[in-house]
Amino acid sequence: MDNSVTDEPSPHARCYGLLVTALAPVIPQVLGSAFNIWYNGIVIAPLLVTEELRHRFAATVIFYNAAVYPVAVAIWIYVIFSLRRLFRELIKGIAVAPVELDRAQRRVVHLPWIAFAISSVAWLGCIPAFIFALTTTGSPIGSQLLWHLPISFLVSAFIAVTQTFFLVELASQWALFLVFFRDIRPDRLKGIHPPSLRTRGLMWAISAGLCPIGSLLLLMFAPHSPGSNPQWFAVFVGTVGIAFGLCSAVLITRLVAKPVDELRAAFHAVGQGQLDVQIPLRRADEFGALVGDFNQMVMELRDKERLRRVFGLHVGEKAAQQILTRDPGLGGTDQVVTLLFLDLRGFTARAARADPKTVVNFLNRFLQAMVEIVETEHGGMVNK
Numbered sequence: 259m260d261n262s263v264t265d266e267p268s269p270h271a272r273c274y275g276l277l278v279t280a281l282a283p284v285i286p287q288v289l290g291s292a293f294n295i296w297y298n299g300i301v302i303a304p305l306l307v308t309e310e311l312r313h314r315f316a317a318t319v320i321f322y323n324a325a326v327y328p329v330a331v332a333i334w335i336y337v338i339f340s341l342r343r344l345f346r347e348l349i350k351g352i353a354v355a356p357v358e359l360d361r362a363q364r365r366v367v368h369l370p371w372i373a374f375a376i377s378s379v380a381w382l383g384c385i386p387a388f389i390f391a392l393t394t395t396g397s398p399i400g401s402q403l404l405w406h407l408p409i410s411f412l413v414s415a416f417i418a419v420t421q422t423f424f425l426v427e428l429a430s431q432w433a434l435f436l437v438f439f440r441d442i443r444p445d446r447l448k449g450i451h452p453p454s455l456r457t458r459g460l461m462w463a464i465s466a467g468l469c470p471i472g473s474l475l476l477l478m479f480a481p482h483s484p485g486s487n488p489q490w491f492a493v494f495v496g497t498v499g500i501a502f503g504l505c506s507a508v509l510i511t512r513l514v515a516k517p518v519d520e521l522r523a524a525f526h527a528v529g530q531g532q533l534d535v536q537i538p539l540r541r542a543d544e545f546g547a548l549v550g551d552f553n554q555m556v557m558e559l560r561d562k563e564r565l566r567r568v569f570g571l572h573v574g575e576k577a578a579q580q581i582l583t584r585d586p587g588l589g590g591t592d593q594v595v596t597l598l599f600l601d602l603r604g605f606t607a608r609a610a611r612a613d614p615k616t617v618v619n620f621l622n623r624f625l626q627a628m629v630e631i632v633e634t635e636h637g638g639m640v641n642k
Contacts, residue, residue: 267436272349275433280338282429283373283422290381290418297410305403310395318391322384330380337372341365341434348437359438360447366434367450367542370427377422381415420461424509427453431540443550444542452542458510517545521552533560596638600628 267275306312344362347354365372385408392399392407435444444452453461520537527535535556537549602624609617625640632638 267349267433271433271436275437276338276342276345279369279426279429279433280335282425283334283377283418286418286421286425287377289421290414293417294410294414297406297413301406302403302410305400305406307400308395308397310397311392311399314391314395315388318388322387326383326387327380330376334373334376337365337369341438345434345437348440363438363442363444363447364450366430366438367444367447367452369430369434370423370453371451373426374419374423377419378415381411381418384411421505421509423453423461424458424513427513428509435540435542436538439539443546444539445547445550447542450542452546454543455514458513461510514545517541517549521548524552524556528556528559533563 271278302315303312306315341362344354344358388407388411389404392403444450517537524535524537533556536553539546539549539553541549608620612620629640632640
């Protein structure tokens with residue numbers, strides 16, 4: 259393991275951290291929109307049997323994309339860039355108000371949930387909006403259209419929302435946690451609800467299971483659209499769902515396997531006696547608590563080793579090891595020992611004539627010989 263790992267954000271995270279986090283939802287939203295456009299073109303368009311329905315559908319698409327989605331984007335941008343001032347001040351080492359920092363830390367932890375909520379409302383709001391817009395035209399609407407409209411937006415929402423959740427979490431861990439959580443463990447922050455392992459498992463189940471299987475079930479019971487081959491269409495939709503399920507699996511692997519690998523390598527390094535190991539705290543979930551406890555354990559081991567070395571300079575290495583290993587209490591212990599009090603003949607006069615460096619070198623040579631005889635050969639202790 260690379261023991262040079264620190265709790266400092268990388269230069270790229272310092273410069274582009276907020277921007278990367280803000281742009282994290284873009285790719286999932288584009289992919290969800292692409293699927294929605296394709297579905298609408300293949301399935302929905304042939305079901306719009308009158309000119310009035312086609313005109314109302316097109317007008318609703320324009321209105322929704324021009325009004326609702328920009329509002330969702332604006333809310334997300336506001337949430338991210340409300341952290342901008344504190345982000346810059348913390349990067350520069352400027353002290354910030356504890357209340358402001360606490361509020362910003364909570365927002366950083368909850369960013370995946372905020373992105374999830376904004377994306378869900380924007381996508382699922384399409385269903386009632388489009389159904390209301392089409393049913394108020396006065397034109398006859400078949401059951402096929404009422405079935406396939408929700409399917410189109412639900413599958414697109416599954417794709418966009420779940421991938422957005424994972425990417426925002428990854429981006430915030432890379433760019434924001436090391437900046438906003440320098441002096442506090444993220445898992446110790448009270449009143450937060452970080453994405454847990456169960457939550458990620460549920461998200462993966464939605465993406466990998468509910469998305470393809472649910473879509474196929476809906477298509478199975480939905481009336482067939484005249485513009486598509488039902489068998490091939492179901493295969494395509496299922497394939498898309500499985501593909502995005504695999505993408506979710508890859509993201510979860512990075513979110514779960516990486517901290518496990520880091521902990522395993524760190525434990526191995528500690529087992530080899532390397533007590534300068536430190537794992538960066540980038541999360542507030544169960545792994546964040548585990549990493550924080552590991553770092554605390556290593557720090558205590560490092561302090562104990564430092565104490566043992568300093569103590570050993572005064573009472574001997576073996577005595578220090580015994581004292582730190584077992585505490586005999588204030589009453590002490592009864593042991594049969596042999597003591598040898600040794601004095602160097604003429605040392606006082608010799609030390610008075612020599613310079614300090616010469617005296618220290620002389621004592622070091624003497625004690626080296628005594629330690630070799632007393633401690634190494636006979637298992638005793640030299641009290642220097």
